[in-house]
Amino acid sequence: MTRRRWLVHLIFRALLYRRGRTVLLLVVLAMASSLATALGMVSFSMGKRVADEVRKYGANLVVLPESARLDVGSGGLSFGAITEPAYLRQDEVESALVKSGIAAERSCHLRGALRFRNADILVEGVDFGEIRRLLPWWQLRGGWPAAGEAVVGSDLAARFHLKEGETVALDGPRGEVKLRLSGIVTSGGEEDGLLFLRLPELQSALELKGQLSTVRLLIPAEGGSLRTRAALLQQFLPKAKVTEVRQIARTSEGLLAKVKLLMLLVTVVVLVSAGSSVTGTMSTTVLERSREIGLMKAMGGTRWELLRIFAAEAFLLGVAGGGAGFLLGCGIAQFITVSVFSASAQITPWFAALSLGISVLLALLGSLGPMISVFRLDPVRSLRGE
Amino acid sequence: MASIIIEAAGLTKSYGEICALKPLDLSVPEGEWLSVMGHSGSGKSTLLNLVGGLDRPTAGTLKVGGEDLLGRDEDGLARFRREFVGIIFQQHHLVPYLTALENVMLAQYFHSLPDEAEARTALERVGLGRRLKNRPGELSGGEQQRVCIARAIINSPRLLLGDEPTGNLDGSSTTMVLELLRELRSQERFTVVMVTHNQEVADWGDRTIHMDDGLLVREERKVF
Structure with missing residues (x-):
């Protein structure tokens, strides 16, 4: 043995x-x-x-343009500050995400105003595919828009008595834009007062090609602190402001x-x-x-x-x-x-x-x-x- | 003339203030049966522990089989014990969860390799061929002591130490154990150092030394 x-x-x-x-x-x-x-x-x-x-609650980081801020005043008198619209460059945001190595789902937004029935209304250009993934709580009556179509917020639709399938004509810097309303959206938020169309169409209508006003990011909770990753992305986007969506950050992290x-x-x-x-x-x-x-x-x-x-x-x-x-x-x-x-x-x-x-x-x-x-x-x- | 297996000079052992063994000179020839007699506390077990490398002397010199035990560390003494010494205790000290056969094999494990056939033969030599698979609790006192003898001789030691090995046995078992030891000694030619307080048991030896209060006080040689 x-x-x-x-x-x-x-x-x-x-x-x-x-x-x-x-x-x-x-x-x-x-x-x-x-x-x-x-x-x-x-x-x-x-x-x-x-x-x-957490994905159900949507984006947890928001990238905004740093608004140009001009102080108004004379001598010891200050009258406050005025800001003028500023935009993010879409290619710069994409490049920053690649360089920082942050894997995130995103939705790009451009917001502006167009004339409709002698009134200025807020319009937002989005990618509807991204919206469906990142804003899953949107309730849509009708269908998602194709080219030349839009969805209207429920409050705005009520204000102008707009109906699904109706065509609206909007005036912008490049003239009239005609859009068919494919559906009416309800989110319970400010989106209910907006009209949404495809991002390239709005960029074209506002003559802001390649420009964005907001980028929403959904970063997975695992893989490090959200704050750290926000700070990292900020380094690559010095002209923008990268902000945590606090409630979601707290929930997830x-x-x-x-x-x-x-x-x-x-x-x-x-x-x-x-x-x-x-x-x-x-x-x-x-x-x-x-x-x-x-x-x-x-x-x-x-x-x-x-x-x-x-x-x-x-x-x-x-x-x-x-x-x-x-x-x-x-x-x-x-x-x-x-x-x-x-x-x-x-x-x-x-x-x-x-x-x-x-x-x-x-x-x-x-x-x-x-x-x-x-x-x-x-x-x-x-x-x-x- | 036989060579000397145990050679002690000025061998002393103290436990703090208490001197258990006072300077002692002793010489034991190879093959001798030495009986060590004395009352409790006379130093006889202390002497046995020193000779068996179980304890270290406080002073003096001690050579067993030509090996200087003072120069060995604790693990060196353990290696000495496994190579040179077989020990039989009064209380048997068998491992309770091992069979008679396994208790003998345990000594083989610490020496070299456990060999079941060899262990079986050793138990047959001590008359326990039919009790191999019994545990100590299933054996009588005499049988347990015979397992201890088989365990002690399994590695062919040059020195067999007995610490009152018959102390817990009745008259017939005592005689049986001593006869067995005598027979095995004549075959194996090992040296026996046996501590006892019983004169009849001591008389089985070639020589008896008497200890009292840590001193060797008298020595008797058997006259044939």
Whole structure:
């Protein structure tokens, strides 16, 4: 029989002999690693789930042109400031996003005024494909516009008694623009007072080709702080103002960070408690086995050989506890994610390694003190039962 | 003339203020059966622990099998024990969760390689061929001590140490164990150092030294 095989045989015999204590250690290790694994899985799944939820609230960053600001006053008198319209260059925004490496969904907007029935009305040029992804709460009666078509906000439609399918004529710097109204939109916000048409058509009508007044960005919650990424994008757009949409930022980042911190703290508390429990149980075991350890030393076992036996015992317990903990953790994670997020937990082999690693580390660290006792134990005194 | 296996000069052991062994000179030829007699606290077990490399002397010199034990660290002493020494204890000290066979194999594990056939033969030599798979709790005191003897001789030690090995046995078991030791010694030619407080047991040896209060006070050689 090889020495390694004998060592494993010896450890299994010892563990089976003290099966009550062995089961207790396995339960502690399995519970600790399962909880850590489950919370890790939930945290991982939650990141993606929250990102999906946040998407429903639309953009979380807004890029605006820095308005040209002129102070008006004389001597010590100040009459305030006047601003004149300013625009973002569409190509500069695209280039800044590429250079900063920020992967974001975006919607580009140009806002202006056109004359309709002797009144100025606010119009906005957009890409309707982008709008459907980033502003999912828009309720549209009718269809999305094709070329030469527009949608009108519900308030504006009511003001001018506009109906779906009607054609409107608008006056702008380049003359008259005729648009068919494909639908009426309700958002519950300021959009209800606007008329929306395709971005290139408005840019052409206002003679502002390649110009934008707003860019809305939806940046995924995972992958770093929103504030950091806003600051990064700002570096590449010095003439613009990159602003967080606060409520959304709080939802996506603050909540996620707090819940993750809570989970981390719970995990730390569980691991510390489990570690203490392992230490206590292993200390009792070593105390009970002191004669046996003394005998092994008397038979010629060196301190390192004895340490190896006890470390191997802790390692095997850790592996068994980690394996059980992984299976249990998958169940707990699945239960939490289904109950809270109505989605399955994302289980990857990486979590099996995490569970085993935590359990083995816990078993070895928890056994460190008792193993030092084994190392130092005097064979003569222990055989005398002192 | 037989070579000297144990050579001690001025061997002393103190535990703080208490001097357990006062300067002692001792010479044991290879193959001898030395009995060490004395009351509790006379220093006989201390002497046995020093000779077996289980403890370190406070002063003096000690050579066993030509090896200077004072120059060895703790792990060096452990290696010495596995190579040179077999020990039989009064309390048996068998591992409770291992069978008789596995208890013998445990000594092989620390020496070299566990060999089941060899361990089985050792147990058959001590008359336990039919109790191989029994655990210590299922064996009588005499049988347990015979497992200890098999365990002690499995690695062919040059020195067999007995710390009151018959102290817990009845008369017939004591005789059986001592006869077994005598027979094995004649086959294996190991040296025996046996601590006892029983004169009848001591008489099985070639020589008896008497200890009192840490001092060697008297020496008797058996007259054949």
